[in-house]
Amino acid sequence: MLTFIEGVVVPSRPSLALFSAVSSLLLCLGPASARAQDSRLPTFDLQRLQLDPAALGSLMVGTGRTLPQGMLRFAVQGHYENLPFHFQTRWEPGNGAGLVENRFTMDVTAAYGVLPWLQVAAEVPYIVKQGGKPHMDVAPPDGSGLATPWVGLRAALLRQDFGFQVAADMSAALPLGREELLARDKYAVHPRLQLGFLAEDWQVGGEAGVLLREKRDLGPLSGDSKDVIGNELRLAGTVTSRAGESTRGEVSVLVGVPLQGGRVGAELLLAIRKHALSFMDLYVMGGPGVGAGADTPTFRFVGGVSFATSKVD
Known part of the structure; x- marks a missing residue:
């Protein structure tokens, strides 16, 4: 009343x-x-590694080369990551639990030489399984589904049979991955310049570019303001053998330098490629992650098979 x-x-x-x-x-x-709102897991693409669909340099780093006109390369690979998403203030390999402790992905890549100097490429990953432990009442991502597909374009700026190689490469993410699996950015583009030197028995290469994507502040989740996912300066280098008739080795390094806060992350990857047939390669690649970046795995392993319409290396 x-x-x-x-x-x-x-x-x-x-x-x-x-x-x-x-x-x-x-x-x-x-x-x-x-x-309840704060306890939701921020959404972003957890996968740091983009494979090189042409694989003319290493499996991961380009050397400024493009596929010959009319050549197609298609590959399928399994991809395992250990502790790809965990929080630490300093690098302690294999230490601690993580929101994602294990992730297994199947990955399909393809590249095609459109012109003698122009190449198109695509990468489509599918998360088969991942698991982790809750952190601050936040449940880890669980389940399987499509991850972020990438499409790319590479143009050779300097081509020599032997000697220096230069190319411009642009790749972009398609907004198709599942957010709840940490498999999608709102947007992501990766322009880069590739340099290489090609000799008869070996080659070296390097990439410098910028990964542009939406900034995600993970500080409220980790309790540390330095845990940020965002734009990065991406640097990479490789040394590849070309001497073997059927087997070759390669060493590659990938470094991510954050541009919007965050922590530096790097990976060292060793690979062996076997020319099983004139049109088929078998390969394995693996190595440790270095640094305290929240999305830097402590170890990754890739194994796969590729098919090509002709042999280049």
């Missing part, structure tokens, strides 16, 4: 009690809603 006192409406005691109860309930629900 309402009581009128000198022209002012005053709630009676039952109404006042109800009003007080509703106010208290709203005050309790407010922080709970905020906590």
Whole structure:
């Protein structure tokens, strides 16, 4: 009931009690809603590694070369990562638990030489399984599904039979991966310049580029303001043998330098490629991650098979 006192409406005691109860309930629900909102896992693409679909340099780093006109290379590979998403303030290999402790992905890549100097490429990953442990009441991503596909274009700027190679490469992510699996950015593009030197028995190569994507602040989740996912300067280098008739080895390094806060991450990957048939290669690649970046795995391993319409290396 309402009581009128000198022209002012005053709630009676039952109404006042109800009003007080509703106010208290709203005050309790407010922080709970905020906590529920804060406990959601931020969405971004956890995968740091982009394979080179042409694989003329290493399996990971380009050397400024493009596939010959009319040549097609198609590959299927299995990809395992250990602790690809965990928080640490300094590099301690294999230490601690993570929101994603193990991830297994199947990956399909393809590249085609459109012109003698122009190549198109694509990469489509599918997360088969991943698992981890909760962190601060946040549940780890679980399940399987499509990860972020990439499409790319590479143009040779300097081509020599032997000697220096230069190419410009641009790749972009398609917004098709599943967010709840940490497999999708709102947007992501990766322009880079590739340099290489090709000799008869060996080659070296390097890449310099910038990965541009939406910034994600993981500080509220980790408790450390340095845990940020965002734009990165990407640097990579490789040394590849070309001397073997059927087998060759390669060493590659990938470094990510954050441009919007965050921590430096790097990986050292060793690979062996076997020319099983004139049109088929078998290969394995693996190595450790170095640095305290939240999305730097402590170890990754890739094994696969590729098919090509002709042999280049």
